[in-house]
Amino acid sequence: xxxxxxxxxxxxxxxxxxxxxxxxxxxxxxxxxxxxxxxxxxxxxxxxxxxxxxxxxxxxxxxxxxxxxxxxxxxxxxxxxxxxxxxxxxxxxxxxxxxxxxxxxxxxxxxxxxxxxxxxxxxxxxxxxxxxxxxxxxxxxxxxxxxxxxxxxxxxxxxxxxxxxxxxxxxxxxxxxxxxxxxxxxxxxxxxxxxxxxxxxxxxxxxxxxxxxxxxxxxxxxxxxxxxxxxxxxxxxxxxxxxxxxxxxxxxxxxxxxxxxxxxxxxxxxxxxxxxxxxxxxxxxxxxxxxxxxxxxxxxxxxxxxxxxxxxxxxxxxxxxxxx
Ligand SMILES: [Zn+2]
Numbered sequence: 001x002x003x004x005x006x007x008x009x010x011x012x013x014x015x016x017x018x019x020x021x022x023x024x025x026x027x028x029x030x031x032x033x034x035x036x037x038x039x040x041x042x043x044x045x046x047x048x049x050x051x052x053x054x055x056x057x058x059x060x061x062x063x064x065x066x067x068x069x070x071x072x073x074x075x076x077x078x079x080x081x082x083x084x085x086x087x088x089x090x091x092x093x094x095x096x097x098x099x100x101x102x103x104x105x106x107x108x109x110x111x112x113x114x115x116x117x118x119x120x121x122x123x124x125x126x127x128x129x130x131x132x133x134x135x136x137x138x139x140x141x142x143x144x145x146x147x148x149x150x151x152x153x154x155x156x157x158x159x160x161x162x163x164x165x166x167x168x169x170x171x172x173x174x175x176x177x178x179x180x181x182x183x184x185x186x187x188x189x190x191x192x193x194x195x196x197x198x199x200x201x202x203x204x205x206x207x208x209x210x211x212x213x214x215x216x217x218x219x220x221x222x223x224x225x226x227x228x229x230x231x232x233x234x235x236x237x238x239x240x241x242x243x244x245x246x247x248x249x250x251x252x253x254x255x256x257x258x259x260x261x262x263x264x265x266x267x268x269x270x271x272x273x274x275x276x277x278x279x280x281x282x283x284x285x286x287x288x289x290x291x292x293x294x295x296x297x298x299x300x301x302x303x304x305x306x307x308x309x310x311x312x313x314x315x316x317x318x319x320x321x322x323x324x
Pocket of ligand 1: 039040046047059114115
């Protein structure tokens with residue numbers, strides 16, 4: 001993942017340098033607005049604690065609690081920034097609604113909070129036996145005189161109880177949009193820039209050299225592609241920092257991955273975006289952690305620390321070199 005996405009062909013950079021320069025205002029260096037999305041909500045409960053003796057917690061509640069603590073922590077530690085939650089109550093939002101909130105608020109960063117789950121195995125245990133009557137069927141005679149005879153007898157049968165076994169997997173993982181999904185990110189960039197074109201024109205105002213940039217040209221598409229690559233680079237950077245901060249808490253940190261199936265909302269937002277699978281709701285330790293004030297706060301603080309480092313790295317290119 002590290003290699004190819006970092007490389008922007010030199011001739012593109014040279015060829016489009018002027019254009020990139022012209023539209024540089026559209027991918028700001030300064031981190032100003034962070035969108036925090038509590039995954040799921042309303043009638044979309046997400047994953048649920050379903051193993052035997054689980055807390056029966058719902059992902060939508062856990063994500064909201066963690067997201068609210070993250071928003072509070074970001075506001076406390078980065079008071080100059082605009083931190084916007086997609087939801088603050090238990091309401092349903094389609095992925096599209098979430099993306100629109102992020103895009104309309106011109107977020108510079110999109111952080112989605114989720115909880116993981118996995119398929120549960122079914123276990124069984126012997127709870128006792130029961131007596132059942134069965135019949136032995138025999139026949140007597142031959143031909144038309146053939147007669148059926150059922151003789152009852154009893155047997156002891158084991159009685160089993162079936163239950164969902166808890167997951168053994170645990171830990172936090174961080175996801176970014178898959179490289180081959182760049183075209184979707186591209187679309188988000190192009191759609192968004194299309195919507196705000198007029199605004200940029202006004203902002204550019206006195207600068208006569210500025211022409212509203214048309215992303216629907218072959219050149220525009222290339223620029224948008226470079227944007228998507230930069231977004232992915234930045235997403236990867238933040239995701240890596242979050243993973244490192246989680247690791248420091250001693251919890252299993254499962255690394256940064258690109259989801260092959262794609263996470264729609266990560267691609268539909270015109271900004272770097274990460275999704276944090278905070279823990280496995282079907283793992284007993286993780287479920288307790290995710291539902292505890294301490295666990296929620298620890299996650300909020302870890303992510304905030306990562307955002308602070310990310311902010312310093314993207315705003316001070318010197319620091320850029322020293323990290324990963
Ligand atoms: Zn989820």
